[in-house]
Amino acid sequence: MNREMSRAGVGTTMVTLFRKKGNLEVDLPKDWELLQTLYKEGEKARRPLRDLIEEALDHPNDSRPLEKMLKPGIRVAIVVDDGTRPTPVRELLPPLLKRIHQCGVFKKDVDIVIGVGTHRPLSQKEIEERCGKEVVKAYRIQNHNARSGDLIRMGEVPGFGTVSMNATVMEADVKITLGSILPHVHNGFGGGPKGVMPGICDFETVRKHHLKNVVDHRSILGNITDNPFYRDCCQIARLASVDFSVNCLFDSLGEVFEVLAGNLFAVHDLGIKKTKEALGVPISKISDLTIVSSFPYDEGPQIVKPVLPAAMITQPGGTIFLLAEISAPLPEFFLESFSKIRDCGGEEAEGRIREKLRCVEPIIEGPMDFNMALILIFFVSKKYRVVLVADEVLREAALRMGFDYAPDLLGAIQETKKQKENLTVNLIPAGGYIFPLIRGGFRLMGS
Secondary structure (H helix, E strand, C coil), rough: CCCEEEEEECEEEEEECCCCCCEEEHHHHHHHHEEEEEECCCCCCCCCCCHHHHHHHCCCCCCCCHHHCCCCCCCCCEEEECCCCCCCCCHHHHHHHHHHCCCCCHHEEEEEEECCCCCCCCCCHHHHHCCCHHHHCCEEEECCCCCCCEEEEEEEEECEEEEEEEEECCCCCCEEEEEEEEECCCCECCCCCCCCHCCCCCCCHHHHHHHHHHCCCCCCCCCCCCCCHHHHHHHHHHHHHHCCCEEEEEECCCCCCEEEEHHHHHHHHHHHHHHHHHHEEEEECCCEEEEEEECCCCCHHHHHHHHHHHCCCEEEEEEEEECCCCCCCCCEEEEEEHHHHHHHHHHHHHHHHHHHHHCCCCEEEEEEEHHHHHHHHHHHHHHHHHECCHHHHHHHHHHHCCCCEEEEEEHHHHHHHHCCCCCCEEECCCHHHHEEECCCCCCCCCC
């Protein structure tokens, strides 16, 4: 990837945004002022991913090495995250599995569980792409089912009642999680305990957790201080007694620069510190317009997550260009929910949403990530003009969600320029690999 995110030309400034199908470059109008590009330079020289995981396994954080936990006859369960996360699972599993088998554990005693939480299950083809064909041939692999009748009751958590988790994982002698630590819209940072909650939890626990905490202003990107979303996630995850965790850390280019292994919470704490250094960018000034790429998100409602960091650095009433790619069309039930909300009218619609959240009830029936996306879109759209810049397949979806639509970035720029000529601009080349550090915090929907 081109590391030069913006450069000045004759009277114009060219900016670069990341996409999976290839980076996009576009010239800003000469009377638009680029304030800041939210990007941090990564390391010039990189070590192979296999070397990074081997080093992590050799030097675990606050944990015995795997070799001290494993022996013949031991049953092992490995929880990996799904395709909504950029974790290079197929590259990480072989060295991890090799280490496990060197301790005398047989393949028949190893299970791999895709920790989808309440997301959709992966297809067989997606599992092969995620885990690798050789691993799929040799091991039992299953999607977690949050509504399964075989979940095991793990205990009670105040405010949540009984918490149940995946039986295959809970019945294993050694439980391992594999994921990535990245900025998260509400949890502050993903990875770590999120591999358990929501990864392998029951639907009701996930529902209560997400809806109970989403409106709190402390449940925000890049923050874990007094964050109830994060606090409750950790409390629930502790019930699983995970033995070992492996997490990847990424730079602004979306490349892994370090792998951490060891105790679930020690790894997450250290990973958060390193991720803040790698991806946190102090903000000099908020802008009239922010241009953000949804990269690396291209799965369903995940594509809207980057509107939050964009909103954090945009003037209220300003404009956000969301450059998005999507792997499959958004489902009808999700888009129809926006029509129903709009039919209520602005203030009444917000009142109904807040009342449902107060009662810890979903806005729409279905996976929780669709509920969280709906809430985020609704409140962002109240304060900002959002233009979804995407292929034609998303035109109708954009309008039904309450966004404006443009087929390309140049068209979005030209249309916005008709409304106002002199604009200040902030740029986020990869919305999933950065978070703004702003003074005084940010409140989108919480009080």
